[in-house]
Amino acid sequence: MSFLGIDLGTGSLKAAIVDEHGREQAVASVGYALDTPHAGWAETPVQTWWRALCEAMARLPEGLRHEVQAIGFSGQMHGVVLIDAAGEAVRPAMLWPDTRALDLLDAWPEPQPNPVAPGMAGPLLRWIVLHEPEVARRTRWALQPKDWLRVALGGAVATDPSDACATALADPAGVWDGALLERLHIPREWFAPLAPSYAAGGVLSESAARALGLRAGIVLATGAADTPCAALGSGLVHDGDALLTTGTGGQIVVLAEHEPAAEKGLHRYRAASDHWYRMAAMQNVGIALERARGWLSYEWADAYRDAFGDAFGDAFGDEAGRVANDHANLTFLPYLTGERTPWLNPQARGGWLGLALDHTRGAMMRAAFEGVAFSLRAGLDAIRASGATVVALKLAGGGSVDARWRQLLADALNVELHAVDCPNAAPRGAAMLGGLASGHWRADDLAALAPGTTRVAGPQGDAALEARYARFLDLYGRVETWFGGGDTTPR
Numbered sequence: 001m002s003f004l005g006i007d008l009g010t011g012s013l014k015a016a017i018v019d020e021h022g023r024e025q026a027v028a029s030v031g032y033a034l035d036t037p038h039a040g041w042a043e044t045p046v047q048t049w050w051r052a053l054c055e056a057m058a059r060l061p062e063g064l065r066h067e068v069q070a071i072g073f074s075g076q077m078h079g080v081v082l083i084d085a086a087g088e089a090v091r092p093a094m095l096w097p098d099t100r101a102l103d104l105l106d107a108w109p110e111p112q113p114n115p116v117a118p119g120m121a122g123p124l125l126r127w128i129v130l131h132e133p134e135v136a137r138r139t140r141w142a143l144q145p146k147d148w149l150r151v152a153l154g155g156a157v158a159t160d161p162s163d164a165c166a167t168a169l170a171d172p173a174g175v176w177d178g179a180l181l182e183r184l185h186i187p188r189e190w191f192a193p194l195a196p197s198y199a200a201g202g203v204l205s206e207s208a209a210r211a212l213g214l215r216a217g218i219v220l221a222t223g224a225a226d227t228p229c230a231a232l233g234s235g236l237v238h239d240g241d242a243l244l245t246t247g248t249g250g251q252i253v254v255l256a257e258h259e260p261a262a263e264k265g266l267h268r269y270r271a272a273s274d275h276w277y278r279m280a281a282m283q284n285v286g287i288a289l290e291r292a293r294g295w296l297s298y299e300w301a302d303a304y305r306d307a308f309g310d311a312f313g314d315a316f317g318d319e320a321g322r323v324a325n326d327h328a329n330l331t332f333l334p335y336l337t338g339e340r341t342p343w344l345n346p347q348a349r350g351g352w353l354g355l356a357l358d359h360t361r362g363a364m365m366r367a368a369f370e371g372v373a374f375s376l377r378a379g380l381d382a383i384r385a386s387g388a389t390v391v392a393l394k395l396a397g398g399g400s401v402d403a404r405w406r407q408l409l410a411d412a413l414n415v416e417l418h419a420v421d422c423p424n425a426a427p428r429g430a431a432m433l434g435g436l437a438s439g440h441w442r443a444d445d446l447a448a449l450a451p452g453t454t455r456v457a458g459p460q461g462d463a464a465l466e467a468r469y470a471r472f473l474d475l476y477g478r479v480e481t482w483f484g485g486g487d488t489t490p491r
Contacts, residue, residue, distance in 0.1 A: 001440070002067045004214070005233075005431030006053065007074040007226060007424075008145050010034065010095060010248065013052040016427035017064045020440065022449040027424050028059035035092065040099040042119065043092035046081060046148060053149070057212040065213045071153070071204065072434030073223025074230075074426045075146025077166045080121040082128070085140040087151060091132070094124045095145075097337065101127040102346060107184060113172045114165070114267050115344050122168030125186050142190040146223045153212075154205025155220040160197040161270035162224040172259060174270050197224035197272040198436035198443075221437035224272035226426045227251055227279065232272045233429030234396050234420045235450025239275075244393040244409075244417070245425075250285040250376050254278045254388045263386040265342035272429060273443060278388060280341040280379030285372050288334035288350065292368040296361045306362035307369055308404040328468070330354040330363055331475050332371030339375070342382040343476070347483045353475060369405065370465075373412035374472040380413050392416040394453060396425045403456070410457035411465050418453040 002025060007014040012031040018024050030052040035043045057065065079095035094100075101123035108116040108123075116122065121142065129136050143151065144163040151157055161174025169186070170176050174194060181188050195201060201222040209216035224232075227245070231253050234243050239257040244250065256276045260268045267279040293303050331353050338346035350371070352364060384390060395406070395417045410417050422428055432449065435441040441449070 001069050002064060003431040003434040003438070003440070004068045004071045005074065005229075005427035005429065005434065006071065006149065007229065007427040007430055008049060008076060008149055009226065009426075010076045010097070013049060013056055014424055014427045015053070015056040015060060016424050016431060017060060017068065018428055018431040020435075022428070022432060022435075022451075024422070024424060024428060026060050026064050027427065028056040030056045034095065034097065038100070040102070042095045042097040044095060045092045046089045046152075049093075049145075049149065050152065054211055057214075062213060066215065068214055068218060069440065070219040070221060070434035070438035071214075072221040072430035072432065072437065073146040073150050074226045074430035075144060075149065075163070075223065077144075077163065077225040077227060078117070078120045079145055080124050080167075081143045081145060081148040082135060082139045083141050083143060083148065083151070084138050089148075090138045091135050093145060093148070095119065098124060099338075099346065100124070104130075108168060111262070112168070113262055114168070114269070115265065115340060116168045117340060118346060120166065120168040122184070122186075125169075125190075126184050129185055139187075139190060141192060143192060144225070146225070147192060150201055150220050150223060153208040153220060155202030156195075157192045158195045158201050158222055159192045160195060160222045160224055160272075162197055162228045162272055164194060165269050166225060166267070172262075172268055172270075195222045196274075197222055197228070198433050200437045219434065219438040221430075221433040223430060223433055225269075227253060228269070228272040228277065229427075229429035229433070230396060230425040231255065231277065231429070232432055232446070233422060233425035233427070233451075234394050235422075235453075236277075236394070237273070237447045237450060240388070242388075242390050242393050243396060243420075244376070244413075245396045246285050246376075248285065248287045250282040250379070252280040252376070252380050252383060252390075252393070254383055254390060260386065263382065265340075265344055265382050266386055267341075272433060273446065278383055278386060280383050282341055282375050282379045283337050283339055284334040284350070284375060288336050288372055289368060291336060292332070292365060296365055298361070298365065303365050304402060304404060306360070307365040328464070330359060330367045331468070331472055332364075332367040333472075333476060333479070334368070334371045334375050335476075341379040343378075343480070345480065345483065348476075348480065349483050369408060370412070370468060371472065373408050374469050376409065377412050377414075377469060378473065380415075390415060392418060395419045395456065396422070406457040407460075410459050411462045412469065414459045416455060416459070417457045419456045420451055420453055422451040
């Protein structure tokens with residue numbers, strides 16, 4: 001007996017099969033690129049997702065596929081897929097990095113229950129109503145990405161609170177805000193009814209079963225957004241459990257038994273279980289490091305070696321010590337795509353300040369790593385200011401495996417880091433939802449299914465790093481008005 005989890009991400013689709021004890025048996029991933037037909041747009045045709053799913057499933061062992069009893073879904077948050085009454089997409093999906101609706105955000109005046117970004121479903125749908133009336137006329141349902149996938153597999157038209165509450169069109173519990181939809185002239189009938197993430201949401205159709213090499217009629221869970229699925233797959237089950245994920249962006253998630261108070265710059269969303277979570281969402285982690293690496297013409301191995309030297313920790317090697325001294329007054333702001341937590345400034349921008357003629361590429365790259373770590377620290381500080389005590393973080397995500405990077409994160413964030421023994425947390429969480437929807441597991445079983453963790457780094461009390469973090473905050477405060485927008489409240 002096994003369960004399939006499908007994680008529909010921004011740049012790739014992952015499919016993972018876990019056994020009846022929650023252990024991963026096989027995983028396959030297929031990547032794809034975002035389309036940018038105009039500056040600031042971010043789209044993907046749903047056919048791209050379907051081809052990726054079929055390819056990923058073909059890579060999984062046939063015997064394991066035949067044992068799958070249920071399917072759960074995880075999906076990138078905020079974007080939207082418009083389909084007609086026949087279930088066909090009427091245009092490419094619009095996704096969270098999209099900024100076309102930036103000028104429409106004043107339709108969400110402060111205070112809001114959660115921060116509103118231009119790539120959320122609300123602003124994007126407002127843009128559709130204003131600029132693509134023929135598309136609006138043909139639309140029957142406005143679905144979240146993972147909900148489109150479930151419907152394409154034969155499932156019910158539905159969504160769950162973890163996705164609905166992140167659209168900027170629902171209250172914090174995920175209930176659609178009819179008055180807001182009416183004010184924005186977005187049809188209320190576009191929005192799917194709500195169901196728990198772990199509820200059954202239909203069964204796999206004959207045609208989809210043939211395409212994927214699965215048995216028809218198996219249960220489809222409603223599913224959840226990728227961040228709560230990753231939290232579930234990583235073993236966050238108790239109040240106060242915390243997770244750091246690093247990839248293109250970064251998220252710090254702290255589970256809460258009850259609804260957290262609203263805090264400017266932080267998200268408070270529904271979890272895949274009946275919990276809530278606080279979230280700091282930072283947009284510029286891997287994407288900023290990748291771009292800095294490209295600007296400096298590095299391979300990743302060279303970038304790490306030149307930025308950190310051959311040794312990292314209490315006793316730096318000569319090269320690492322030289323780099324650390326060289327960049328002491330060099331600061332990198334990583335905000336290449338704007339920023340959410342804590343600044344709420346989609347117009348924020350980045351770069352190096354403090355460059356001198358004798359700075360090396362290694363010094364610049366080291367400052368880039370620190371700048372990204374400091375942006376994560378600013379998000380964590382916002383969570384701490386909201387009343388959550390965070391002294392340890394579970395660590396997940398493809399960008400978190402290098403020991404030197406982990407140590408820098410532990411020092412910058414002032415936390416212990418515990419790597420989760422689960423490289424594919426989001427699809428694992430989705431598979432667990434499938435097991436819950438089919439009745440194999442109950443909510444009481446989730447704690448026992450948590451994967452193991454390994455302590456990989458702890459803070460070393462680096463006073464010089466703390467001073468550079470203070471410099472980082474001061475620099476952002478000084479240049480924020482250059483870019484417009486943002487929260488200019490004194491800090």
